[in-house]
Amino acid sequence: MRTCACLHASLILHSSLQFQFQQQRYRHYLNLPSFSPIRSLFLSHTPTTSLNVIPRDIEVELSSSDSNDVVLSINENPTIEPHSELEQVPPSNEVKSTKHKKKKEQNDDNSTNLDNRFKLRNGKQVFEEKAYLVGVERKGDVRDSFGIEESLSELEQLADTAGLLVVGSTYQKLASPNPKTYIGSGKVSEIKSAINALDVETVIFDDELSAGQLRNLEKIFGGDVRVCDRTALILDIFNQRAATHEASLQVSLAQMEYQLPRLTKMWTHLERQSGGQVKGMGEKQIEVDKRILRNQIGVLKKELESVRKHRKQYRNRRISVPVPVVSLVGYTNAGKSTLLNQLTGADVLAEDKLFATLDPTTRRVQMKNGKEFLLTDTVGFIQKLPTTLVAAFRATLEEISESSLMVHVVDISHPLAEQQINAVEKVLSELDVSSIPRLMVWNKIDNASDPQKIRLEAEKRDDVVCISALSGDGLPEFCNAVQDQLKDSMVWVEALLPFENGDLLSTIHQVGMVEKTEYTEQGTYIKAHVPLRFARLLTPMRQLCVSLRP
Numbered sequence: 266m267r268t269c270a271c272l273h274a275s276l277i278l279h280s281s282l283q284f285q286f287q288q289q290r291y292r293h294y295l296n297l298p299s300f301s302p303i304r305s306l307f308l309s310h311t312p313t314t315s316l317n318v319i320p321r322d323i324e325v326e327l328s329s330s331d332s333n334d335v336v337l338s339i340n341e342n343p344t345i346e347p348h349s350e351l352e353q354v355p356p357s358n359e360v361k362s363t364k365h366k367k368k369k370e371q372n373d374d375n376s377t378n379l380d381n382r383f384k385l386r387n388g389k390q391v392f393e394e395k396a397y398l399v400g401v402e403r404k405g406d407v408r409d410s411f412g413i414e415e416s417l418s419e420l421e422q423l424a425d426t427a428g429l430l431v432v433g434s435t436y437q438k439l440a441s442p443n444p445k446t447y448i449g450s451g452k453v454s455e456i457k458s459a460i461n462a463l464d465v466e467t468v469i470f471d472d473e474l475s476a477g478q479l480r481n482l483e484k485i486f487g488g489d490v491r492v493c494d495r496t497a498l499i500l501d502i503f504n505q506r507a508a509t510h511e512a513s514l515q516v517s518l519a520q521m522e523y524q525l526p527r528l529t530k531m532w533t534h535l536e537r538q539s540g541g542q543v544k545g546m547g548e549k550q551i552e553v554d555k556r557i558l559r560n561q562i563g564v565l566k567k568e569l570e571s572v573r574k575h576r577k578q579y580r581n582r583r584i585s586v587p588v589p590v591v592s593l594v595g596y597t598n599a600g601k602s603t604l605l606n607q608l609t610g611a612d613v614l615a616e617d618k619l620f621a622t623l624d625p626t627t628r629r630v631q632m633k634n635g636k637e638f639l640l641t642d643t644v645g646f647i648q649k650l651p652t653t654l655v656a657a658f659r660a661t662l663e664e665i666s667e668s669s670l671m672v673h674v675v676d677i678s679h680p681l682a683e684q685q686i687n688a689v690e691k692v693l694s695e696l697d698v699s700s701i702p703r704l705m706v707w708n709k710i711d712n713a714s715d716p717q718k719i720r721l722e723a724e725k726r727d728d729v730v731c732i733s734a735l736s737g738d739g740l741p742e743f744c745n746a747v748q749d750q751l752k753d754s755m756v757w758v759e760a761l762l763p764f765e766n767g768d769l770l771s772t773i774h775q776v777g778m779v780e781k782t783e784y785t786e787q788g789t790y791i792k793a794h795v796p797l798r799f800a801r802l803l804t805p806m807r808q809l810c811v812s813l814r815p
């Protein structure tokens with residue numbers, strides 16, 4: 266009974282907040298097609314997480330009704346002055362004193378200012394919050410990884426992609442992070458001064474923070490300042506970018522999984538607001554919230570599974586002709602989509618922003634010699650990308666793991682090309698794709714400071730091709746290299762597949778190069794080049810073929 270009541274309370278709370286937001290600054294987030302980049306994380310999915318955004322001038326009341334139901338309601342607290350940026354909608358019967366008029370004018374100005382700060386990002390309107398970036402350089406960090414300044418400049422690019430306005434940044438060298446606040450107390454004070462001086466609304470940390478660290482920092486910085494980390498920011502970009510139903514489901518799932526261990530803070534906030542009267546209540550509510558969230562995660566997973574099954578069936582049907590699949594992998598912004606577009610005439614969005622692509626797109630590449638292969642564009646990788654987040658993009662992973670060849674696209678003109686290569690290798694090493702052969706492509710050769718030097722270096726290696734996906738330079742050589750790699754990496758087999766192995770046959774068509782298929786009474790007889798792992802799978806059928814061959 267109590268459990269149900271709490272769920273009920275959460276829902277009441279949500280609608281009250283919506284009502285409040287409509288009167289206050291937050292109404293923008295709810296009325297517009299997209300929420301503010303950072304707040305969307307907390308607002309969009311679970312009702313209870315909305316508590317994260319209770320502004321300072323709202324008080325929370327807790328009461329118990331006859332039926333033992335716990336009812337929470339939120340009221341505007343008239344004794345507290347609204348935050349200067351809040352747009353107050355006056356009640357209709359308000360006395361129009363000069364003082365009020367002045368205040369209304371001020372508020373109108375604020376409203377106009379706020380309206381000016383909505384920007385169109387990723388096809389959606391988002392509120393351009395002022396952000397401050399914070400990084401930590403760990404003493405003893407390996408030299409060939411990203412330096413702190415480079416990492417922060419990448420974080421700035423991410424913030425810009427998400428629609429935030431970066432107004433400043435800072436970093437600290439530390440032997441180990443502070444368990445309570447991640448950074449040292451001196452740095453915390455420095456950031457607090459910057460927040461006041463620059464009117465900062467969001468502080469973004471370059472590394473993943475624990476729930477406790479987020480809570481402590483928000484407490485120190487003050488009620489209106491949001492604290493989030495790189496992962497939350499990336500999730501928010503994914504949320505804005507998700508164009509298909511499957512991508513939206515994947516992002517929602519990843520966001521919920523990110524929120525689950527971080528649910529505590531809003532309820533301690535509640536306890537604080539009520540002066541400790543509800544001590545212990547927060548703890549129970551967290552359990553209820555977690556259960557609600559877990560249930561929602563379960564529902565989402567089921568829905569995703571059915572979408573995936575459908576996509577797989579569609580893919581199997583689509584690939585009826587024997588063509589191997591080549592997947593494009595690489596750092597975000599390396600030029601994967603541009604390469605796909607150039608080779609296939611596809612119209613995948615390619616732009617100078619991080620994470621332009623979320624959904625895999627596959628197109629057929631027709632070579633001059635009549636040979637063909639399918640090319641798949643995938644989501645880009647980035648340093649400090651939690652594997653759980655990559656795992657959320659199973660569609661991409663499936664495309665990669667079922668491909669016959671991985672082409673690693675590198676922006677060779679980038680000053681941190683080597684570090685980006687290492688970051689991609691690191692993500693790939695965490696995925697189960699080590700058995701898939703690779704080819705490396707050094708892209709954007711047209712943009713390199715010394716293209717000749719780079720070409721000479723590439724010639725020394727036999728697994729690298731230099732191209733410019735933008736101008737088309739080097740693309741025939743790229744296609745030849747793909748063909749050679751595909752053949753080299755495959756094993757010649759003749760096998761007889763029983764009819765019940767229809768799935769295997771269609772996968773072989775997909776990943777191998779089938780030269781002949783013949784239907785016999787015992788099954789399908791094939792002659793093909795197949796990847797080594799499939800040759801192993803086919804071993805018993807190869808023996809069968811030898812014994813039955815006429």
Ligand SMILES: Nc1nc2c(ncn2[C@@H]2O[C@H](COP(=O)(O)OP(=O)(O)OP(=O)(O)O)[C@@H](O)[C@H]2O)c(=O)[nH]1
Pocket residue numbers: 595596597598599600601602603604614615616617618619620621622623643644645646708709710711712732733734735736
């Ligand atoms: N100069 C130059 N620019 C290129 C080349 N290839 C791609 N670009 C540019 O690089 C930017 C990123 O290209 P995309 O194709 O979107 O990169 P991506 O790897 O698909 O990026 P994500 O989808 O974010 O992972 C775009 O502005 C392209 O025009 C190239 O060969 N030369």
Ligand SMILES: [Mg+2]
Pocket residue numbers: 601602603614615621622642
């Ligand atoms: Mg792309």
